[in-house]
Amino acid sequence: MNDHDIAIAVKGLKVGYDHVVVLKDISFEVRRGEVFVILGGSGCGKSTLLKHLIGLFEPMAGEVWIEGVNLVAAEGEARRRLLRRFGVMYQSGALFGSLTVLENVRLPLDIFTDLPERARNLVALGKLKQVGLAAAAHQQPAELSGGMQKRAAIARAMALDPGILFLDEPSAGLDPVTSAGLDALINDLAENMGITFVIVTHELPSIYAVADRVIMLDQKTRTLIAEGRPEALRDHSPNPWVRQFFKREAEPSVTATPTTPT
Amino acid sequence: MKPPETTPESAAATAEVRLEAGGRAVVVLRGRLDSLTAMGPWRQVEQRLHGVAVTALEVDAGGIEYCDGSGMALLHCLQMGFLTPGATVTVRGLTPELQRSFDNFSAADYRASVPPPPLRNHIPTDLGRGARAMARDFVEQVRFIGAVAQGLVGTLFRPRLMRWDEVMRVFESAGANALPIVSLISLLVGLVIAFEAAQPLALFGAQIFIADMIGLVMVRELGPMMAAIILAGRSGSAFAAELGTMKVNEELNALQTMGLDPVRFLVVQRVVASVLLTPLLTVYAMFMGVLGGVLVMLGIGFPLVAIYNELVLRLTAGDVLIGTTKGVVFGLIVAAVGCLRGLQTQKGPSAVGASTTRAVVSSILLIIVTDAGFSILLYVLRQ
Ligand SMILES: Nc1ncnc2c1ncn2[C@@H]1O[C@H](COP(=O)(O)OP(=O)(O)O)[C@@H](O)[C@H]1O
């Protein structure tokens, strides 16, 4: 893993719960500064894969390397240093309900930095402004709509300006305007700050707007079925289901159809 | 600009502070200002400017190679004069890119987001609010009792709506699974009471009356009470948490839009199960408590026959009936209060926890008060 341009390398990953295998034989690399999108039908294991990429669960087999460090083997201080380098937005937002929105965003700074409190507040406010939530800073998460909670969760993931951001369905539940604003934010951060994004999403406009490269997971074969640029997959993929997905066509023509994407 | 993850901890940022004549100060920042490295220069600047009256501060940011949100925040702190109150501050030399992200956030944004002042408390207002809340709570309880009764009657006529499998589930979790703890607590309480009574009664040679005492106390008072308190702690709290979580997840709203009444669909089963359950649990608690007393008496040396005769002489079927009736009433209280508190769950992260607490506290309170009521009633009836 000496290659400096590789942010994340996944080798022969096999993941699942207890004895149920959800995905197997997953190998791919995410380049530094790239917006990498994980696609697949609902329930095919995208969130599960993401949770393994960030070291929440131990894989059944295979390795995950982040920034040249083996996440599966990293322990103690090395693991802590690694955790600090990426931010995660969970599918449900996962804001802490007992803290205000501002305190939620400030929490990683409270834990990982010794900046003065005013500065931490300023960082958190700045991030909230970036996602358009400055006005909701002192509200409780329960008082926000689903989309607002997602944006607050993104702000929290960005609090430490990590090199890698993992986003699980960031634009699900957002209106088209907010969603487009989010895409613009992702592109801006990727281009100007060199941040690497790993995003799970179903929104075709978002995929075309942000994705440099996508991988597609399949529920039937439990593995990767496509990898490449979205436009290329749409026009030239040998797999009809993949082409269908990108053209947003209904199912009938194809027989080997995995679960309908949502 | 370089991505931030290549930061070696050594490439720390530096700050140089020059104090000039006329209260002027110049801060020169260099290097990578990020959440790891920005603290060093900040401390330096803070130390050098401490206790110095600065009227004009100039921040030379030309040497900053990289600056993330944390570094930006420190620049804003400097600009807003957090270290130099009252001074005019200029930040110059930022690269156009950094200048753009610096300008994205202003002192006005900061001021606009100062938290709203907490509401002032006013004793008369608080009293009024509290009284109104209590009144509303009372009305709600009465209405709830009505709704449960209505639901019970409704299911009597249409037993298929009862969801007996749910009743059985509650029966198992609140009843069968509670047996070990009921056994332990009742047995120990019986043992301890008998043991404590044995010593003073020995002075009068009246130890045989331990049997009378433990029999009466366990059957009429403590048996039903212990069973009910254990039920409140184990199951009343669980009812409140279950229904509270369902309310928080909007499952109750979903039920209502499907035309199902939460009381009839969720509460009636729990109430019925508890009411059927408590007589059994109560009799079991009575038995274990008496057994505890019997063990002590056997230890003292009384033959089992003597103890048995004494018990049978003292205890009547009426005593057992009274104890069991109490148990049924307590069971009704625990289930109804648990469900009511669950349905009353508010929004917010600690809401379910609060409902659970309220369920246990209210039921135990009501159990004790009802028990006192029973004692008075029975006394009056005996006159
Ligand atoms: N905690 C869990 N325990 C067991 N199975 C799970 C768990 N979470 C998800 N699964 C299963 O794993 C599969 C993938 O789920 P998930 O990764 O959430 O899908 P998605 O692609 O929609 O994000 C599904 O079949 C789901 O039932």
Ligand SMILES: [Mg+2]
């Ligand atoms: Mg998912």
